[in-house]
Amino acid sequence: MTVLPLRPELRGCEPYGAPELDVPVRLNVNENPYPPSPTVIADIAAAVSEAAAGLNRYPERDLPALRAALAEYLDVESGVLLDREQIWAANGSNEVMTHVLQAFGGPGHTCLSFTPTYSMYPEYARNTFTRYVAGPRREDFTLDIDAVAATIEAERPAVVILASPNNPTGTALPQADVVAILEAARGRGPADSADGSGPCDCVVVIDEAYGEFRRPGVPSALELLTLTEADGAPRHPHLAVTRTMSKAFGMAGLRLGYLAASRELVDMLRIVRLPYHLSALSQAAALAALDHREELMSQVASLRDERDALVDWLRACGWIAHESDANFVLFGPFADREAVWRGLLERGVLIRVVGPEGYLRVCVGTPEEMERFRTALLAVTGTTTRRSGNEANHTKVNQEKNA
Ligand SMILES: Cc1ncc(COP(=O)(O)O)c(C=O)c1O
Structure with missing residues (x-):
């Protein structure tokens, strides 16, 4: 085995970084979803x-x-x-x-x-x-x-x-x-x-x-x-x-x-x-x-609107979603956030396990990506939405939101 003089305080440390996975919907590192023209x-x-x-x-x-x-x-x-x-x-x-x-x-x-x-x-x-x-x-x-x-x-x-x-x-x-x-x-x-x-x-x-x-x-x-x-x-x-x-x-x-x-x-x-x-x-x-x-910067205003709509939707579904001035939202709590994260990943949506225990962070993507995120989250958590009139009224059916 090689013995190298790594600084003692670095021993056992892992390089920092979110998982880099090739999935269709990447909402894990707070990027802007729109590529340059x-x-x-x-x-x-x-x-x-x-x-x-x-x-x-x-x-x-x-x-x-x-x-x-x-x-x-x-x-x-x-x-x-x-x-x-x-x-x-x-x-x-x-x-x-x-x-x-x-x-x-x-x-x-x-x-x-x-x-x-x-x-x-x-x-x-x-x-x-x-x-x-x-x-x-x-x-x-x-x-x-x-x-x-x-x-x-x-x-x-x-x-x-x-x-x-x-x-x-x-x-x-x-x-x-x-x-x-x-x-x-x-x-x-x-x-x-x-x-x-x-x-x-x-x-x-x-x-x-x-x-x-x-x-x-x-x-x-x-x-x-x-x-x-x-x-x-x-x-x-x-x-x-x-x-x-x-x-x-x-x-x-x-x-x-x-x-x-x-x-x-x-x-x-x-x-x-x-x-x-x-x-x-x-x-x-x-x-x-x-x-x-x-x-x-032309998409910043629509990303802000999408973020505010996401907060409203998560709350209407019964979760806590924190007020955000950024392009991501912290939401939860989940008894097993890792299981929810994995369930989303299996459906092609990558978000981030970060922050206080029980919470997840999702970054704001395009309207299509957000639709996939919402559908996947409802499927993973057993929560459904109900529509009344032409306004989406999202109701949490399953009180137990854990995957
Ligand atoms: C709060 C905050 N500061 C700084 C950075 C680093 O940004 P960059 O090095 O890409 O400029 C990030 C990246 O996610 C961040 O979330």
């Missing part, structure tokens, strides 16, 4: 082909064109005008977040989040030798802001990561809560500031991977980045908002995530990035895709 494909192919002609050279290291295009996109999407120096990008928001923890985490530093939440957060921390602390959410998955402030005070984290909308619950953070957390984070970071002047702020990351799916009226934390003090300094220099092209934008295969923050914070991330971390091909493809943002 032939026009978009042709433009991306042309841009990549042009970039390929220069592949003997390293790509642009600090991504000036791409960061400017992302800033422009955020202006259109959220009405928040930022400089390109306030934007950072990498291979998926997974890599962006790794840069954050490489820069601000590390030995002796703590990363704080609140569960249930995205299960990669502890892995970013582990991979960067950062201590990870998980506080609880309320039963409805909102955050108790007093408890969050008390935990920050007690733990003195270098980084607090909060997904909004949260994965797997779909819960968005009210802007007032984000502001309260930013205030609680001031001066309550680790006691080792670079200039020896005492405790520093902790960096608050609002992970808006699903931000574009938020309901009308739900603000983005990006808005807080435009606030300044009387002297022009940013009011929240310790705020970072992460976004991705993987979800609403429909470009999960591209691997392009980004972050918006103060220039100071972004410049600190540039210290830890590997040189040329984002290939010339990725940069070219992302720029071409951003040129088609209107078309690529």
